[in-house]
Amino acid sequence: MRTKFFAFSILALALVLSACGPTTINQAAPENLRTLNVNGVGQVYLTPDIAYINIGVNTQSASASESVATNKDKSNALIEAIKAAGVDAKDIHTTNFSIWSNPTYDELGQATGTNYVVDNTVNITVRDLDSLGDLLDSAISAGANSIYSIQFDVADKTAATKEARAKAVEDAKAQAQELADAAGLSLAEIQTINFYESSPTAFFEGKGGGGGVTVEAAAVPIQPGQLAISVTVNVTYTIK
Numbered sequence: 001m002r003t004k005f006f007a008f009s010i011l012a013l014a015l016v017l018s019a020c021g022p023t024t025i026n027q028a029a030p031e032n033l034r035t036l037n038v039n040g041v042g043q044v045y046l047t048p049d050i051a052y053i054n055i056g057v058n059t060q061s062a063s064a065s066e067s068v069a070t071n072k073d074k075s076n077a078l079i080e081a082i083k084a085a086g087v088d089a090k091d092i093h094t095t096n097f098s099i100w101s102n103p104t105y106d107e108l109g110q111a112t113g114t115n116y117v118v119d120n121t122v123n124i125t126v127r128d129l130d131s132l133g134d135l136l137d138s139a140i141s142a143g144a145n146s147i148y149s150i151q152f153d154v155a156d157k158t159a160a161t162k163e164a165r166a167k168a169v170e171d172a173k174a175q176a177q178e179l180a181d182a183a184g185l186s187l188a189e190i191q192t193i194n195f196y197e198s199s200p201t202a203f204f205e206g207k208g209g210g211g212g213v214t215v216e217a218a219a220v221p222i223q224p225g226q227l228a229i230s231v232t233v234n235v236t237y238t239i240k
Contacts, residue, residue, distance in 0.1 A: 035191060036179060036237045040172025041230065042164040048152035048224040051129060054095060055082075055139050056121035056146040064099065064116040071118040074143030081142035082124055085135040091125035121148070127155075129224060152224040161197065164231040168195065172235040180239055188238035195233040 057074045061067035082092060102115045126132055129152075136147070154160070180187050 033191070034239050036176055036185075036187070036239045038172045038175045038179070038235055038237075040168045040170070040175060040233045040235065042167025042169070042171060042233075043231075044160040044164045044167070044229045045226045046154045046157070046160050046229060048154055048227055049127075049129065050153050050155045051126040051132060051224070052151045052153065053124050053126060053136075054121055054148040055124065055144045056096070056119055056148065057143055058117065058119045058146055060102070060115045060117050062113060062115060064101075067116045067118045068099065071120050075120045075122075077142045078139055078144050079122065081138045082122075082135065085138050086128060086131055087124050087126060087135070091127070092122055094120070095123045096121040119146075121146070152227065154227055157229055160229045161231065164197075164229045165195065165233070168231040168233040169193075169235070172233050176235065176237050180237075185239045188240050191236040191238055193233060193235050195231060198230045198232075 055078065057071055057078055059067050059071040059074065061070060079092060083089060096119060098119050100117050102117055104112045104115055106112050126135060132150075139147075176187055
């Protein structure tokens with residue numbers, strides 16, 4: 001009698017565990033989507049209306065205090081000349097002020113002493129590009145002896161960037177449609193869109209780095225050219 005009860009208990013326990021176990025429902029695997037991936041590019045060209053310039057005064061002397069004093073006088077004269085040329089004070093700021101020593105040598109290579117070099121560089125924003133050439137002449141006449149670079153830009157690129165994005169999307173769509181037609185397929189929904197924006201700028205590299213700019217170089221007409229606002233989009237379409 002005990003044997004039968006024990007066997008029945010095991011069978012009942014097995015049924016209970018089976019009822020509590022995980023339930024598996026067989027479902028059809030989702031259909032793999034067929035996709036088409038394309039890159040589109042949109043560009044808009046603009047005429048620069050603003051420029052950023054690094055202009056500096058570099059002085060050398062056997063005395064550190066003398067070099068600093070000379071640099072101070074020339075730097076103050078430079079800033080006043082820049083203001084007189086129409087640049088607002090808020091558009092002038094110092095980007096570098098440094099002092100270092102350089103040993104001096106005679107023709108035989110023997111050390112003869114030490115020179116102290118002081119460099120003071122200001123960055124200015126020019127909002128009237130028509131006055132740029134005259135401004136450079138004034139700066140050099142006031143004592144500037146290094147112009148590190150002139151970077152042209154557009155103050156407000158919002159509308160141009162929006163237009164470049166639209167052109168990039170249209171370019172991607174045209175390419176996708178062309179490829180789908182060639183393959184006998186139809187475009188469906190857009191799955192993903194990624195984009196990258198690039199704003200190349202034009203540069204005029206002056207002869208700078210400590211005393212290379214001349215009045216003749218500054219008098220050469222400076223052409224800002226054009227800037228290209230470029231947007232690239234990556235679009236993935238479902239095809240059928």
